[in-house]
Amino acid sequence: MEKNIVRVWPATHCPLTNRSDSEVIRSVDLSNFSFDREGFYWIYKFGAGEQLLIVTDELFNNSDIWTSKRREIEFLLHQGRWPKGVKMMDSNSLLALISSSNIPSSPIEKLKEVIYYFKSVSEFFGQTLYPKDNFHYKEHLVKKTGMSNPSELERIIYTCIELGYVKDEGSTKSTFPISLTLKGWEEAEKFETQKSSNISFIAMSFDPEMIQVYNDWIEPAIRESGFEPYIVLDQHPNSDVTINDAILAGIKKAKFTIADFTYHKSGVYFEAGYALGRGQKVIYTCRKDHIGTAHFDTRNYQHLVWKDGEDLKRKLMDKIEVFIKS
Known part of the structure; x- marks a missing residue:
């Protein structure tokens, strides 16, 4: 059976700027790339640079997103955070990128x-x-x-x-x-x-079971993602440096924090809040059998709910790729 060809067409205009001149709407050879949905492409120009945008038909015609999220989309483009290369975006992936990119709001x-x-x-x-x-x-x-x-x-x-x-x-x-x-x-x-740090601070319970999870799954996930884990358990602070000093110093050095709420230790809530208060990205995780008793002040944040170490590692690496590296 002949395979259906999914086409991506030159856009009639840029839905963000409404430009339709030849610098924005021009032919790009995409014949060597395959797409699973029909869509449109155009060139977004900024300063001395430009970015190829490829979006689904659904996103192209979603005027609400282009209007209500205009500032956020422009920030992503001008910061170089829009996905590079030939990658099609839909409304859900764009909204996920916006929500995970720590775009300045205050x-x-x-x-x-x-x-x-x-x-x-x-x-x-x-x-x-x-x-x-x-x-x-x-x-x-x-x-x-x-x-x-x-x-x-x-x-x-x-x-x-x-x-x-x-x-x-x-x-x-x-x-x-x-x-x-x-x-x-x-x-x-x-x-x-x-911004340039490659450190990930880990806030978690030091229950022996969780230490094993850290050693077998969390630390490898961080290292394989290209970052260095910082956990106070590993730091052995000098006698003149308190545990709290080491924790705060670690968070200050970090690019992002991973906070696991399994066993709901009060220290984890404090450390996650401190990191968040510094404008740092925080990845919230919790084992499936503990998520039901999460404190009300973190329920508004999306948690990576995991069932075992392997599941946690996979979800962490996926989250780091989208939330931290993008």
């Missing part, structure tokens, strides 16, 4: 993105930057830092000045010259350390 999170960006484009400490002239202010910088509009970015920059992270170098409002202060540079380095 003023503090957006402020950190701005400071980090200014450091990344500074060739030396004290360099005067001209955000409105040099960084595709409206077309790129606003979207890359997760802002809703240019006015919000301007307000965040003024807040950075008020807090001493950024120095106003004077001149006119139209050129908006600024430079990072030492305080701002230090804050950006803290944020950068967290």
Whole structure:
């Protein structure tokens, strides 16, 4: 029986920007790739870069997502977090990517993105930057830092000045010259350390049964995913360093935290909350026979519910791939 050919067509326009010019709508050879659903493709242009977008027919025509999630989608694209290569997205996978990407939403999170960006484009400490002239202010910088509009970015920059992270170098409002202060540079380095860390902090019960699960399944899952596990049990703190000090230091060093709520130890709730409060990504896990008694303050978070070590390892590696690496 002849196999049905699933076609992906050039879009008539970009549903995010509504552009339909030749830079956005142009032919791309996808003949060597197969798809399981029909869809559309187009080129998203930003700054000096571009991204091929391939989406299902259902997502292309889902105007609610393109409208209500516009800021989040733009952030993913301008941060380079949209899946690379020839990969088709549907509504469910896009919403999952948005929910798992730690997109800045609060003023503090957006402020950190701005400071980090200014450091990344500074060739030396004290360099005067001209955000409105040099960084595709409206077309790129606003979207890359997760802002809703240019006015919000301007307000965040003024807040950075008020807090001493950024120095106003004077001149006119139209050129908006600024430079990072030492305080701002230090804050950006803290944020950068967290972004570039390859450490995963593990919060869990130290019941002998769970230690075995850690040794046989959790640690291998983390290492095989390309990260280094940090568990206080392994650190053997010096006598002048308390266990709590070691825990907090570990969370601060980590890129993300894995919190397993099997046996519902109070320390795990504290450590997960501390990591979350620092703006860190937290992966919640719990063995199937314990999920029913999870505390109310974590029930709103999606848990990886596992039945055995092998199941936990597989789910952890899948979650790290989508939630942490994307």
